[in-house]
Amino acid sequence: xxxxxxxxxxxxxxxxxxxxxxxxxxxxxxxxxxxxxxxxxxxxxxxxxxxxxxxxxxxxxxxxxxxxxxxxxxxxxxxxxxxxxxxxxxxxxxxxxxxxxxxxxxxxxxxxxxxxxxxxxxxxxxxxxxxxxxxxxxxxxxxxxxxxxxxxxxxxxxxxxxxxxxxxxxxxxxxxxxxxxxxxxxxxxxxxxxxxxxxxxxxxxxxxxxxxxxxxxxxxxxxxxxxxxxxxxxxxxxxxxxxxxxxxxxxxxxxxxxxxxxxxxxxxxxxxxxxxxxxxxxxxxxxxxxxxxxxxxxxxxxxxxxxxxxxxxxxxxxxxxxxxxxxxxxxxxxxxxxxxxxxxxxxxxxxxxxxxxxx
Numbered sequence: 001x002x003x004x005x006x007x008x009x010x011x012x013x014x015x016x017x018x019x020x021x022x023x024x025x026x027x028x029x030x031x032x033x034x035x036x037x038x039x040x041x042x043x044x045x046x047x048x049x050x051x052x053x054x055x056x057x058x059x060x061x062x063x064x065x066x067x068x069x070x071x072x073x074x075x076x077x078x079x080x081x082x083x084x085x086x087x088x089x090x091x092x093x094x095x096x097x098x099x100x101x102x103x104x105x106x107x108x109x110x111x112x113x114x115x116x117x118x119x120x121x122x123x124x125x126x127x128x129x130x131x132x133x134x135x136x137x138x139x140x141x142x143x144x145x146x147x148x149x150x151x152x153x154x155x156x157x158x159x160x161x162x163x164x165x166x167x168x169x170x171x172x173x174x175x176x177x178x179x180x181x182x183x184x185x186x187x188x189x190x191x192x193x194x195x196x197x198x199x200x201x202x203x204x205x206x207x208x209x210x211x212x213x214x215x216x217x218x219x220x221x222x223x224x225x226x227x228x229x230x231x232x233x234x235x236x237x238x239x240x241x242x243x244x245x246x247x248x249x250x251x252x253x254x255x256x257x258x259x260x261x262x263x264x265x266x267x268x269x270x271x272x273x274x275x276x277x278x279x280x281x282x283x284x285x286x287x288x289x290x291x292x293x294x295x296x297x298x299x300x301x302x303x304x305x306x307x308x309x310x311x312x313x314x315x316x317x318x319x320x321x322x323x324x325x326x327x328x329x330x331x332x333x334x335x336x337x338x339x340x341x342x343x344x345x346x347x348x349x350x351x352x353x354x355x356x357x358x359x
Contacts, residue, residue: 001024001025002024002025003021003022003023003024003025004021004023004024004025004127004128004129005019005020005021005023005127005128005335005336005357006019006020006023006065006126006127006128007019007020007065007066007067007126007127007335007338008020008023008062008063008064008065008066009049009050009060009062009063009064009065009066010062010063011062011063012052012057012060012061012062013052014050014051014052015050015051015052016052016062017049017050017066017338017339019335019336019338019339023065023127025128025129026123026129026130026131027076027078027131028076028077028078028081028131029078029079029131030078030079030080031078031079031080031081031133031134031135032078032081032131032132032133032134033074033075033076033077033078033081033084033131033132033133033134033137034074034075034076034078034129034130034131035070035072035073035074035075035090035092035129035130035131035132035137036072036073036074036075036128036129037070037071037072037125037127037128037129037130037357038070038071038072038073038147038150038151038356038357038358039070039071039072039147039148039150039151039332039354039355039356039357040067040069040070040125040126040151040335040354040355040357041069041070041151041152041155041352041353041354041355042067042069042338042341042342042345042352042353042355043068043069043152043154043155044180044181044345045068045119045120046066046067046068046119046126046342047342047345047346049066049120050066050342056120059120059121060120060121061121064119064120064122064123064124065119065123065124065125065126065127065130066119066120066124066126067119067124067125067126067127068094068117068118068119068120068124068125068154069094069125069151069152069153069154069155070091070092070125070130070150070151071089071090071091071140071145071147071150071151071153072089072090072091072125072130073086073087073088073089073090074086074087074088074090074137075129077134078134081134082134083134084134084137088137088139089139089140089141089142089150090137090138090139090140091137091138091140091145091150091153091154092118092132092136092137092138093136093138093154093306093308093309093312094117094118094119094124094125094132094136094154095109095110095112095115095116095117095305095306095308096115096116096117096118096121096122096132096133096136097109097112097114097115097308098112098113098114098115099112100114101113101114108307109307109308110161110304110305110306110307110308110311111304111305118130118132126335126338126355126357127357128357128358138153138309138312138316140316141316141320144316144319144320145316145319148326148329148332148354149319149325149326151354151355152181152328152329152352152354153312153315154306155181155182155185155352156185156315156325157305157306157311157312157315158182158185158276158303158305158306159182159183159185159186159188159189160185160186160189160306160311160314160315160318161303161305161306161307161311162182162186162251162253162274162276162303163186163189163190163193163251163274164307164311164314165274165301165303166249166251166272166274166301167249167272169190169193169194169195169249170193170194170195171194171195171196172195172196172247172248172249173195173196173197173199173243173244173246173247173248173249173268174190174195174197174198174199174247174248174249174250174251175198175199175201175239175247175249175250175251175262175263175266175267176190176198176199176200176201176250176251176253177200177201177202177250177251177252177253177254177256177259177262177263177277178201178202178252178253178254178255178256178259178277179200179201179202179204179207179208179210179211179253180204180207180253180254180351181328181351181352182253182276183200183202183251183253183254184210184211184214184325184327184328184351185325185328186251186253187200187211187214187224188214188323188324188325188327188328189318189323190222190251191218191221191222191224192318192322192323192324194221194222195222196222196223197222197223197224197225197242197243198222198223198224198225199224199225199226199227199239199242199243199247200215200224200225200226200227201226201227201228201229201235201259201262202226202227202228203228203229203230204348205348206348206349207348207351208226208228210327210351211226212226213327214327217327225242227239229258229259229262235262236262236265236266239262239266240266243266243268245268246266246267246268246269246271247266247267247268247271248267248268248271248272249271249272249274250263250266250267250271250272250273250274251274251276252273252274252275252276252277253276253277254277255277255278255279255280256277256279257279259277260273260275260279260286261287264286264292264293264298265292267296267298268296269296269297269298270296270297270298270299271296271298271299272298272299272300272301273298273299273300273301274301274303275300275301275302275303276303328351328352329351329352329353329354330344330349330350330351330352330353331344331350331353331354332353332354332355332356333353333354333355333356333359334355334356334359335355335356335357335359336359337355338355341353341355
């Protein structure tokens with residue numbers, strides 16, 4: 001039996017992810033394809049899996065190949081697959097949905113009641129090969145999306161979906177809290193779409209450095225400001241004064257209760273809070289809810305994953321028009337060194353780590 005190299009979570013315990021070189025190459029079933037992975041990228045969820053955090057422990061049943069961000073080429077077609085050929089350059093939506101629940105039937109597959117995620121519920125893409133339903137493939141253009149970028153389209157889709165969930169950012173004052181990898185991508189989208197101003201808040205020192213470097217290379221079309229909330233006494237007032245009374249849109253990427261409070265304090269009446277970050281505290285409360293939400297007429301919108309497949313279409317359109325996101329890639333490693341990538345991300349020493357299974 002032909003074998004492949006992969007990263008597999010061997011058992012339900014912290015640190016149980018192992019580099020293997022003896023796993024069987026998977027065979028595509030009906031309506032499935034096998035893709036040879038060219039590049040893959042580490043996501044925050046992968047870190048939670050490796051550390052066996054409670055947020056993922058209840059969802060997984062090791063042993064299982066992890067990873068859910070990738071690009072590659074179609075290598076083998078299962079029975080019944082149409083519209084694809086060997087050699088096609090692709091990525092894929094790694095949320096596998098049922099197509100039958102109320103959400104799916106209403107066109108909201110991204111919140112399917114029965115979603116299964118490759119790399120969480122079934123084998124993923126930290127491997128030389130991955131098998132997926134053909135219906136989940138997304139065709140890519142190498143001239144627009146080189147493998148270094150194609151490796152993390154899943155995460156870029158989260159960023160694009162978060163921006164898309166607002167009523168629009170062009171010409172508006174936007175606050176983005178959290179300049180992690182997805183926050184950095186969302187910031188690039190906001191600037192690219194021509195916001196009047198973009199205020200970024202971040203507390204992690206290395207992320208602050210990366211934000212400053214990105215801002216330093218901008219053309220100046222959008223006024224971009226960077227703040228460390230721990231270093232300023234009345235940041236809400238500073239932001240309101242700089243934005244003619246408050247921001248129109250908040251893209252909350254951190255999940256930090258303090259960041260959510262700042263969002264409600266700085267939003268102008270009829271503004272929008274778009275929430276991608278997941279609070280870690282179960283006792284999160286919204287103080288002065290009536291005053292800050294109801295009486296200001298705010299809209300609160302939660303964001304999960306990517307819309308299937310409109311977000312992908314918009315994301316590829318933006319990349320084709322010149323959206324630049326390569327700056328979020330901190331380094332590229334052989335996939336056998338994934339543990340080093342996890343360590344760098346844990347320490348805040350990297351934004352996005354891309355893995356090469358061919359190295």
